[in-house]
Amino acid sequence: MILDGVADSALGVALDVVATAAHFTQSGRAPLPHGGKALLQRVVSLDGEPVRSAAGRSVAVDGAFSPRALREGDVVLLPGVFSAGARTVEKLLAREDARRAAELLAKAASKDVTLAASCSATFVLAASGVLDGRSATTSWWLAPEFARRFPKVSLSAERMVVDEGSIITAGAALAHVDLTLTIVARMIGPSLPHLVTRYLVLDERSSQARYMVHEHLRASDPAVLAIERFVAENVERQLSLKELARAAQVSSRTLARRVRTSLGMTPLEFVHRLRVRRAIHLLETTRYAIEDIAARVGYADAAAFRRVFRRYTGESPRQLREPGG
Template identity: 40%
Template sequence: MRIFILALEGVFDTGLATMFDSLSMANALAQATGIAAEPFDISVVGVRPEVRTALGMQVPVRAIGDAAAPDWIILPALNHMNAEALVPVLGRDDVIDAMAALRRWHRGGARVAAACTGTFVLAESGLLDGHAATTTWWLSALFRQRYPRVHLDAHRIVVPSGNALTAGAALSHLDLALSLIRSSNPELATLVAKYLVYDTRLSQSVYAISDHIAHADPLVERFDRWVREHLGTAISLDTVADALATSKRTLTRRLNAVFGKTPVEYIQDLRVERAVHLLKTSKLTVDRIAEQVGYADGVTLRTLLRRRIGKGIRELRS
């Protein structure tokens, strides 16, 4: 299986190394154990003759030239933590050239993959239009606003869709690599995960800081703060809209733009988030916790917790 790892200036060191090391380990373990798996022929390529990582290390890249399309092109993250730093990079000359190469290879039959902020380069190229995808959780609002043609599911760590494969934040580069290895041989992916002492992650949701994402919109930030302050009470959308001096329609539209959720869904998520925290950090019963997060009894809370666990398992199996 021919794989190009496309390294751009400022590539996230850990992301690049993780992809290369994981796939190389898969080759070595397959050979050592006799597991029947197609080997990974890995090349680190670049659109410029010299590429440096975010930490300043020079990457030995192969010039892409007119190279024929590989089976997969992988885009590790660019090491930019916020929108102010990331968005200008998407208009950089080498990134524009990289997107042209991605489209050319894709037309030649290559499949595309990216993790963390690398997903923005894929989305910017148009290759994710009409597909489901994930991205790094703290930039999900920006991604959703910038790429409305992409069906974003920022809860998931890895999302396969058509000829594209995307992964979430930072260390999800490992999840992306294991997904590629699994497509070659599931037994080999399991073995690599054991050698890397990898723990299965069901979702990005358990890591996401929702009030951090809410900063993308002042009204949504105020909504988030108000709901958190009143989480133990019965909350109606009319009450929240009046308190924030806005309309239910505006609130619904803005929540959908930032989180892809309705206000009711978001309130429910905050209640479950608080309940999970209390289950981990206190000795309160489920019924008592249910009261503290705004539910009349523990039945509803237990149902929601089971539903969340079940969803996480289904996402893992997909």
């Protein structure tokens, strides 16, 4: 299902990935699993009328979206709409078509289908209520806004794709590639996405962390900026919540509230993110051993560092340093 302003790249790459996967199954290079259905895709809008893409192009559709027409095993995929920040997200969610889409997605959730969304479309999916109590991801620069709007959703902003079974979310625009490949893997099998990625010369990624520009996650709250500076200056040692509050010149409770309001996380989660971000920099710019990097970003136990790193990036330090290796 597509909305006005749909990202041209997200729509195009989804069509290409599914069409390529369908070609391989039809040609016998990737046989369908026993009882599996052929890959068929339809582009639909809310009313069956063409929509205008983010680049201003008219996009023809195959019909109107109807939850009643869904069948067991179907996938409803909502590509992102161009969104540069919180203000454009606010405009998107205020649109009548976005509100209607959220209502229809909530109805579709009662069917035995999979719902999927990427980039700013994750906000529409979250607005439907189907993500409450679940994990999700979104575009990394929209993460603080997502966390503020949807506190009932457990946000993993560094993850490229979060698969919650009946609901799958993906991050920034081209993470739609990873989202579509995840769907193909579920419907046909894990070998087909690898064949598609080789054919289309796509890289396989599990994390947005290496693409994150930390300045986009900064808040204007002086307390948040103060602890950011404090952690940067003391990244090699253990830090307590009391120390962080003292550095911010507020109480521990006030600090927790202000960090939650600004960033949608706890102060200690923020510390972990800052440390992981520093570790990513060291992994990409040095040849330090992973154990050495762990110590340099405040983790005495390299195993604990690896667990935290995977939690916040979705991959191991070695995978990030040597992608595909």
